Amino acid sequence: MTDNLLEAIGLQKSFGALKVAQDVTLRLRPGERHALIGPNGAGKSTLVALLSGVLALGGGRILLGGRDISRSSPSQRTREGLVRTFQVSNLFGGLTVLENVYLAISERAGASFRLWRPAYRNTDLIGRSHEILEQLGLGDVARTRVDQLAYGQQRLLEIAIALALRPKVLLLDEPTAGIPSTEAGILLDALDRLPPEIAILLIEHDMQVVRRFASTVTVLVEGKILMTGSPIEVMSSEEVRSVYLGKAGQTRFASEVAHA
Numbered sequence: 001m002t003d004n005l006l007e008a009i010g011l012q013k014s015f016g017a018l019k020v021a022q023d024v025t026l027r028l029r030p031g032e033r034h035a036l037i038g039p040n041g042a043g044k045s046t047l048v049a050l051l052s053g054v055l056a057l058g059g060g061r062i063l064l065g066g067r068d069i070s071r072s073s074p075s076q077r078t079r080e081g082l083v084r085t086f087q088v089s090n091l092f093g094g095l096t097v098l099e100n101v102y103l104a105i106s107e108r109a110g111a112s113f114r115l116w117r118p119a120y121r122n123t124d125l126i127g128r129s130h131e132i133l134e135q136l137g138l139g140d141v142a143r144t145r146v147d148q149l150a151y152g153q154q155r156l157l158e159i160a161i162a163l164a165l166r167p168k169v170l171l172l173d174e175p176t177a178g179i180p181s182t183e184a185g186i187l188l189d190a191l192d193r194l195p196p197e198i199a200i201l202l203i204e205h206d207m208q209v210v211r212r213f214a215s216t217v218t219v220l221v222e223g224k225i226l227m228t229g230s231p232i233e234v235m236s237s238e239e240v241r242s243v244y245l246g247k248a249g250q251t252r253f254a255s256e257v258a259h260a
C-alpha cells in the first residue's frame with residue numbers, strides 16, 4: 001500500500017530522435033505542493049501532457065491512487081481526479097463567469113447535454129458554482145462576461161473550472177504567466193487558499209512563486225530529473241545553478257537564497 005496519490009514511474013517520450021522524457025519518476029502525496037521547474041525546452045509541458053493523457057507514453061506507468069491510468073483517455077483521467085487547468089483560450093468568452101464554472105460542474109455531474117433551461121433549475125450546481133467563485137475571489141464578477149474580465153481574473157477562472165471538476169491531483173501550468181504584477185498577488189493568494197487535501201503540481205518559471213507555494217521542487221533538464229528537494233535545497237544547489245540556470249539565473253537564485 002502506498003500513500004502516494006500520483007505516481008509517475010519511469011516515463012519515457014521521444015519526438016523522433018529528441019528524447020523529451022527520460023526515465024522521469026515523480027510522486028505526489030495527498031496535499032503535496034510540488035513545483036516543476038526547468039529551462040525552456042526541458043520537457044515540462046510534455047510531462048504535463050503525458051500525465052494528463054494528451055500525449056501517449058513512450059514508456060513507463062502512471063498510477064492514480066494506486067490504479068494504473070497509463071492508457072486512460074484525458075477525460076477518464078479528469079473524471080478520476082487528475083485535472084489540469086483549463087486554458088484561457090478554452091473559456092467561453094461570450095458566457096458569464098458563473099456560466100463557465102456551471103458548465104464544468106454540470107459536465108462533472110453528467111448533465112452537460114441537458115443544457116441551459118433544465119440545468120438552471122439545478123440549484124445545487126449553481127450553489128456549488130458560487131461557492132467555488134467565492135473561494136477564488138471571483139464572487140463579485142460572477143455575472144460578468146468572461147471576455148470583459150482582466151487577464152488575471154481569466155487565469156483565476158481557469159483554476160475555478162479545474163476545482164469544479166473535483167480534482168484529487170491538480171496540474172497547474174504557469175498560472176501567473178502573462179499576468180501583470182498588480183494582479184499576480186491576487187492569484188498567489190488564491191493559490192494559498194486552494195483546498196489543502198488536493199495534491200498540486202505547479203509548473204512555474206518564477207522562483208518567487210515556487211518558493212512561496214511549493215514544499216518540494218523537481219528540476220527537469222533535457223527531459224531528465226536533475227534533482228528533487230526543498231526550494232532552499234534546489235536554490236542552493238551548485239549543479240542546479242550551473243547546469244540549469246546559467247549566469248542570469250545564478251544572480252537571481254543568489255538573491256532568492258539571501259532572502260529565504
Ligand SMILES: Nc1ncnc2c1ncn2[C@@H]1O[C@H](COP(=O)(O)OP(=O)(O)OP(=O)(O)O)[C@@H](O)[C@H]1O
Binds near residue numbers: 018044
Ligand atoms: N509535438 C512535438 N513534436 C516535436 N517536438 C516537440 C513537440 N512538442 C515539444 N517538442 C520539443 O520537445 C522539447 C520539450 O518541449 P516542452 O514544451 O515540453 O518544454 P518546456 O520545458 O515546457 O519548455 P517551455 O518552458 O519553453 O514551455 C522541446 O525541444 C520542443 O521543441
